[in-house]
Amino acid sequence: MRPPEKLTIDTPEQIALEFPLAGAGSRFLALAIDSFVQIAILLVLALIALLALWFRSLGFQSLATWVLAVLILLAFFLYYGYFAAFESLWGGQTPGKRVVGLRVISVTGQPITTFDALLRNLLRIVDQMPGIYAVGLLSIFFTSRNQRLGDLVAGTVVVQELGLPQADLQSTQVPTTRLGAARLTIEEVEVIQAFLTRRADLPDYLRGRTAAQLADRIRSRLELPAGSHRDDEALIESVAAEYRR
Numbered sequence: 703m704r705p706p707e708k709l710t711i712d713t714p715e716q717i718a719l720e721f722p723l724a725g726a727g728s729r730f731l732a733l734a735i736d737s738f739v740q741i742a743i744l745l746v747l748a749l750i751a752l753l754a755l756w757f758r759s760l761g762f763q764s765l766a767t768w769v770l771a772v773l774i775l776l777a778f779f780l781y782y783g784y785f786a787a788f789e790s791l792w793g794g795q796t797p798g799k800r801v802v803g804l805r806v807i808s809v810t811g812q813p814i815t816t817f818d819a820l821l822r823n824l825l826r827i828v829d830q831m832p833g834i835y836a837v838g839l840l841s842i843f844f845t846s847r848n849q850r851l852g853d854l855v856a857g858t859v860v861v862q863e864l865g866l867p868q869a870d871l872q873s874t875q876v877p878t879t880r881l882g883a884a885r886l887t888i889e890e891v892e893v894i895q896a897f898l899t900r901r902a903d904l905p906d907y908l909r910g911r912t913a914a915q916l917a918d919r920i921r922s923r924l925e926l927p928a929g930s931h932r933d934d935e936a937l938i939e940s941v942a943a944e945y946r947r
Contacts, residue, residue, distance in 0.1 A: 709809070709847060709859055721811065721861040723848045724804045726839060729860055733835070735798035736784065743780055747773050785826065789819040794858075803863045809847070810857075812892070818856045825852035863899075882924045886945065890923065894942050901935070913938060 709721040754769040779787075788796040794806035794814045806814050806822070814822075829838030829850045838850035847859050886894075897916055901909050917934035920926070920941055 709811075709861065721807065721859070724860040724862050725848060726842050728802050728804060728862070729842070729848075730835075732796065732798035732802040732804050735801055736796050737798075739797050740780055740784055744777060747777055747780075783823075786819045786823040789814065789823070790816040794819075799860075804860055805863050806853075806858050806860050808857060809859055811896070814856075814858055818858055822852035822856035822858050825850075825855055828852075884945065885924060886920075886941070890919070891942075891945055894920075894938055894945075897938065898942055910934075 709723055751770060751773050754773070758767070785796055789806055792800070795804070799805060806819070808814055808818065826838075829835060829841070829852055831837045838852075841850045841854070842848050845854065847853075849859060853859060894916065897912060901913070913934040917937050920937060924941075926937075
């Protein structure tokens with residue numbers, strides 16, 4: 703069974719959002735980078751442990767014992783909590799995923815929660831069996847959304863981050879008139895941000911149609927005159943900038 707290349711979600715606003723699914727290759731590249739980060743941190747901890755042993759030989763046994771105990775706890779957390787901690791704090795990304803351009807999201811298109819991050823990584827112990835992520839790789843190949851076991855249990859998927867750089871979004875000009883963006887719901891704002899992030903990768907016809915649907919929704923929600931803001935994308939950008947402000 704060949705999995706689809708994209709996850710399509712129909713929002714309550716009748717707008718279809720498409721998320722390109724990450725394949726096994728890009729996910730393992732991100733995993734390799736994260737593994738190198740973990741190894742580098744472990745080497746630093748090992749050097750500190752050697753210093754603690756040296757201090758112990760000089761007679762500072764109590765201090766050295768405490769330092770070694772803390773290092774063991776840090777190494778345990780690094781191995782088992784690295785992915786969950788970063789994905790929870792970085793909105794579904796680890797250093798490896800950020801470099802490769804991947805992000806973990808919910809199957810509904812929403813950002814993952816701390817519980818989702820903990821749950822999907824709790825199953826990593828099973829996914830990495832027998833030590834080469836064979837179970838996780840098979841699961842990715844044979845599930846319709848490229849999900850490993852942790853993703854299936856947590857209801858998450860890994861997608862490719864495409865579209866405009868974040869700096870481009872932040873450079874949007876703040877509108878001179880208030881549009882009332884604060885009246886939008888969080889879900890509506892997330893749809894707006896998703897469109898602005900991915901619009902550069904949409905075909906022209908789909909980009910124009912999606913912008914028109916989203917702009918009509920904004921005009922209706924904010925009770926804007928029908929003839930105002932004829933440029934749909936300019937209206938969307940203005941609302942997003944006002945909301946961020």
